[in-house]
Amino acid sequence: MKPWLGPEEVAAAGEAISSGWVAQGPRVAAFEESVTRKVGAQAGVAVSSCTTGLHLVLHALGVGPGDEVITPSLSFIASANAPRYVGATPVFADVDPITMNLTVDTIEPVISDKTRAVILVHQLGMPADIDPIRALCDSRGIALIEDAACAIGSTYRGEPIGSRSPYVVFSFHPRKVITTGEGGMIMTNDGAEPTRLRALRQHAMTVSAFDRHESDPADFESYPEMGFNFRITDIQAAIGIVQVGKLDSIVARRRELAGEYGSRLGDLVGITLPQDPPYGSTNFQSFSVILDARFPMSRDDLMRHLLDRGVSSRRGVMAAHREPAFSDLAHRALPITEKLTDHSVLLPLYHDMTDEDVDRVADAIRKAAHP
Numbered sequence: 001m002k003p004w005l006g007p008e009e010v011a012a013a014g015e016a017i018s019s020g021w022v023a024q025g026p027r028v029a030a031f032e033e034s035v036t037r038k039v040g041a042q043a044g045v046a047v048s049s050c051t052t053g054l055h056l057v058l059h060a061l062g063v064g065p066g067d068e069v070i071t072p073s074l075s076f077i078a079s080a081n082a083p084r085y086v087g088a089t090p091v092f093a094d095v096d097p098i099t100m101n102l103t104v105d106t107i108e109p110v111i112s113d114k115t116r117a118v119i120l121v122h123q124l125g126m127p128a129d130i131d132p133i134r135a136l137c138d139s140r141g142i143a144l145i146e147d148a149a150c151a152i153g154s155t156y157r158g159e160p161i162g163s164r165s166p167y168v169v170f171s172f173h174p175r176k177v178i179t180t181g182e183g184g185m186i187m188t189n190d191g192a193e194p195t196r197l198r199a200l201r202q203h204a205m206t207v208s209a210f211d212r213h214e215s216d217p218a219d220f221e222s223y224p225e226m227g228f229n230f231r232i233t234d235i236q237a238a239i240g241i242v243q244v245g246k247l248d249s250i251v252a253r254r255r256e257l258a259g260e261y262g263s264r265l266g267d268l269v270g271i272t273l274p275q276d277p278p279y280g281s282t283n284f285q286s287f288s289v290i291l292d293a294r295f296p297m298s299r300d301d302l303m304r305h306l307l308d309r310g311v312s313s314r315r316g317v318m319a320a321h322r323e324p325a326f327s328d329l330a331h332r333a334l335p336i337t338e339k340l341t342d343h344s345v346l347l348p349l350y351h352d353m354t355d356e357d358v359d360r361v362a363d364a365i366r367k368a369a370h371p
């Protein structure tokens with residue numbers, strides 16, 4: 001992955017710096033507006049990362065010690081850390097072998113009377129099947145939080161990810177399809193209230209620094225509860241506004257490149273390529289291929305083989321339950337998670353990748369498939 005940044009982002013960041021307002025200010029509000037409009041959400045609350053966004057939502061919902069939060073182990077570790085930040089216990093559920101996402105069938109067996117929330121990850125941009133999971137959560141009084149770190153620009157039943165659940169959290173880390181360096185945004189829907197989230201991200205102060213700057217007569221803020229510093233800066237937001245304008249072309253190019261991989265590798269035995277699910281479309285934030293026993297090389301040997309040919313790849317999604325940080329947690333067997341984490345590999349995919357680059361990667365994989 002390489003971010004697609006150009007002179008427009010440089011100019012926008014420069015303007016923010018020249019304005020003298022370099023912390024959270026008017027550009028953050030404009031960035032929230034632009035993402036909100038783009039994904040058709042009710043509101044957006046920009047934060048310093050998706051991780052802090054997940055933390056903030058769990059805190060705002062009052063999730064805490066004694067509560068359980070269902071999350072996939074097969075995810076970046078932030079999806080499992082967020083419940084711990086509020087003192088709750090992450091409970092790992094297994095995933096679907098094709099989409100790599102939680103489903104009703106994997107969530108239901110791990111629900112208990114302590115379950116307060118489900119963190120539904122759209123893994124690598126692949127949309128999860130939200131509606132049946134929402135119905136399950138609603139029927140049990142469980143909050144549904146979409147971890148859409150990777151999924152801006154993906155769709156679900158014809159609508160952009162970000163417009164459906166009460167809380168949907170995006171990441172703008174450089175490995176995501178659009179970036180602000182670091183950054184994230186909580187999208188709210190269904191009447192979920194953004195005002196308190198906005199306060200909580202800035203120490204719960206009642207009047208923001210920018211509003212005080214503008215006020216006449218001088219306004220004094222107060223702090224009715226404990227909050228956090230989860231702010232993003234106007235410099236990042238300025239970059240983000242430009243990136244939102246590029247989102248459609250970035251996703252279109254990623255989908256085109258995925259199609260190129262498909263036409264070059266689709267006939268190979270023992271390797272499964274990612275595809276849109278029947279109910280939505282992916283932004284192909286990553287192109288994760290899954291090897292099975294028919295492929296003549298192990299995943300690690302394939303990565304070595306690619307590197308020897310000048311092609312960089314990455315292991316597929318990690319499994320949090322295998323990390324020492326979570327070794328104290330009891331969990332059910334997670335056979336699909338373990339299979340996917342051991343046998344998947346991410347191939348290069350970035351906006352200015354050429355068809356010749358795709359050829360080079362595909363040729364190397366074809367050689368591995370037919371040694």
Ligand SMILES: Cc1ncc(COP(=O)(O)O)c(C=O)c1O
Pocket residue numbers: 048049050051052075076078079121123147149150170171172173183184
């Ligand atoms: C599924 C998922 N959730 C959360 C995160 C954390 O995002 P951030 O780096 O913005 O905190 C990531 C980042 O890779 C992710 O892939």
